[in-house]
Amino acid sequence: MRSPRRYRSGPIEYVQTLGIEEAKHLLETTSTPIDGVAAAVGYRDPTSFRRVCARMTGVTPARFRDQSFVAPGLASQWRRQRCMPATGSRQGVTRDHCPR
Structure with a gap:
């Protein structure tokens, strides 16, 4: 497992990065609803997932899927x-x- 120190981020950012990377994979390769992707990567609140995803990728999860699926x-x-x-x-x- 990668260490947060290696990437000079705190533990929250590290966990968020891992979750968003998995979410990107799911958005690219499945037709699972965005709320389902959020739940699959550990977000209880889909709005929070959308906000973090948009901040980390530069686009909303729906736009990310449209661009890559x-x-x-x-x-x-x-x-x-x-x-x-x-x-x-x-x-x-x-x-x-x-x-x-």
Whole structure:
């Protein structure tokens, strides 16, 4: 287990970081409701989870999921769509976003 001293944070920040890292994984890989993710990583109050997640990731849990969630089996389709040249409603999505 990693030591809080190694990361120069207090015990509360350390535990929050571990919980948010697990929550990010759940948000990216499952369709579990956000309240369920909060409970799974130890938050009794979903509002508190949302606040801590937003502070640590820069976005709300819902926005984080929208930006990163790819349904199982659709990853290759998603990559093809993301790698299309910018046209029409896809303006702003360029080949620069393609995984190499």
